[in-house]
Amino acid sequence: MPDTKEKCYRKEFITVFGSPVDENPTVVIMDAAFKALGLDWIYNAFEVYPQDLETAVQSIKALHMKGANCTIPHKVAVMKYLDHISDAASIIGAVNTVYLKDGETYGENSDGKGFTKALEEDQIPITGKNYVLLGAGGAAKAIAVELALAGAGRITVVNRSRGRGEELVELLLSKTPVKADFVLWDHSYELPADTDVLINSTSIGLYPDTSSPDLVYDSLRPQMVVCDVIPNPPQTPFLTEAQNRGCHTLNGCAMLVNQGAINIKLWTGLDAPRDIMKAALLKEFQ
DSSP, X not given: OOOOOOOOOOOEEEEEXXXXXXXXXXXXXXXXXXXXXXXXXXXXXXXXXXXXXHHHHHHHHHTTOSEEEEOTTOTTGGGGGOSEEOHHHHHHTOOOEEEEETTEEEEEOOHHHHHHHHXXXXXXOOTTXXXXXXXXXXXXXXXXXXXXXXXXXXXXXXXXXXXXXXXXXXXHHHHSSOEEEEEEOSSOBOOXXXXXXXXXXXXXXXXXXXXXXXXXXXXXXXXXXXEEOOOSSSSOHHHHHHXXXXXXXXXXXXXXXXXXHHHXXXXXXXXXXXXXXXXXXXXXXX
16 A cells, blocks of 8 residues: 655745854754754755845745744844734844744844853853943843843943943843943943953954954953854954953853754744754864
């Protein structure tokens, strides 16, 4: 008798929208995770320009995709094209993860949670510490809000745009218990001596860019922790400058893996194989 079992040849599809996006390594960790979970799913990166973002979001519904990630420069702009946004993402003012449920799009933000998890894994305490945050975009907002809710003592936002920087500080002061202040980044920034953690949340240094944030690097002290949210390359010139001055550093890979684990739970309902994802990412950059 012939096999009459019904077969499905359609593969579930998830993407990341960004520009630039060709060098985004999220594909590597997601492929490894889906394989480990026994899911025949496809994750792909799409170059999406700002003027095409609305159409890209509409495609999630039209193609019945499980969801998408949003990266630079879409994390804030994407919000106006979604049907629902989580409370956390609303406070942060940015979305990096979209999932489809009952034919409607939902926006969530795993950036900040991925970052605080990375600090926890590296045994870097958050409570009561003084943070300097370079940038005030979508990733910066997510990180700042999660740090504030986790008990950070003070967050200094350093940004080239006064409006965006002051907006983030006002958000922190009005929605969280943290102390916060703003510094206009119109000069080489000198770190306060009591800085505990410095975070680059900008795209400065993202491949193929080899530049570093405009800082007085001699103001770095060995007791400081220096973090970069950029995963590609894992060792940015910014982190090298910090290591040369004796600082403990944390690259963007751990944050990316933790974000991915949260996203997989949203898309599949399954717990992500984080160790396998991290190994796949590190192998990619060997």
